[in-house]
Amino acid sequence: MEYVRSAGPKGSEDMEIREVVYAVMVRRLKEHLEAPRGMVPRIYAPASEVELSDLGQFCEQPLEVSYRNFLATTNGMDYFESDLSAFSSGDWPDSVRVVEACEFAATLRDIGILQDVGLPQNAELFPVAFDDDSTIGIFMIDVEGVGERFWMVGNGDSIFFTKFSEILSYFLDPLAGAFRSAV
Template sequence: MRRLVSELMTRRVDEHLADPFEASAIPRIYPPASQREVSRLEVTAGQSLDRYYRDFLSVTDGMDGFYLSHCVLGCRNRSGARGTGALQFRDGAREDGTPADVGLPGDVVLFPVSVNRDVSQAIFMIDCPDVLPERIWWLGEGDSMFFGNFADSLGYANDPRSYTPRETVD
């Protein structure tokens, strides 16, 4: 995970330095989360954390500039504007029936792990192995992409040719 975060941050910093006035967030990582914080987050999530997301939190407790204007939420930054925006996006998607539109059960737990600045895209951790083996759902602006795990979504953000996400539940 350290290598993946390092590669992603190197790319984002290079992009930012090439055009620092672009609207995307300044790339930033944070001190790692403690095991206690990660355990509390798992309780909050209502599901086991994807092991790669757990590994991510042991490297950095969140990331700004992960993909365009996306941030990755850690344990500590869930109560601010981004955390609130992610929950609003989740609630709106539920009200619109979006999970059912792509074949997910209506009661699937959607735990936000990322949201963009204008709250038009979010990434959720899901856990419904009877329906779908993937654990990550990237949703918004007309897109719906499922990733096997959190590391796959980070790799995709770094290089979209690295992974071909599923768009609906088959």
């Protein structure tokens, strides 16, 4: 089965995220069945409205629409790409992976990477996904004058995304979008 994205009704972020989650899971399960590597992709039950509201208050920035819809579809996703997993609302505030992702963000800040890519030093980096090797993080950002809401950084790469669904789509086809490495 090949992934074909339908346009859907205008403003249909919920349908878009469901289609992208489905496509990612099909691809990852197919990869796993063809060459098992131990890490099985996994999705979870949807986050409740209370969990989404609590997470929005905790992160102190508005949840981007497709990210909110992602959590309302599957509250987290393990191994959506190799060893990269998206956090659930329940991972906050003190799961080991979230703590490690926050430490990674602090390191990025300390070595001046934020300024190198055009973000202010005080930009809030809210981790939404992290890899098992602690070398790649995806952060939700909300910086005035910057249209992108997510930043993927690590292993020498820096890519900004406008919405969460673009991140998942990027791993389906990295050449399908035009993304900036700095803002």
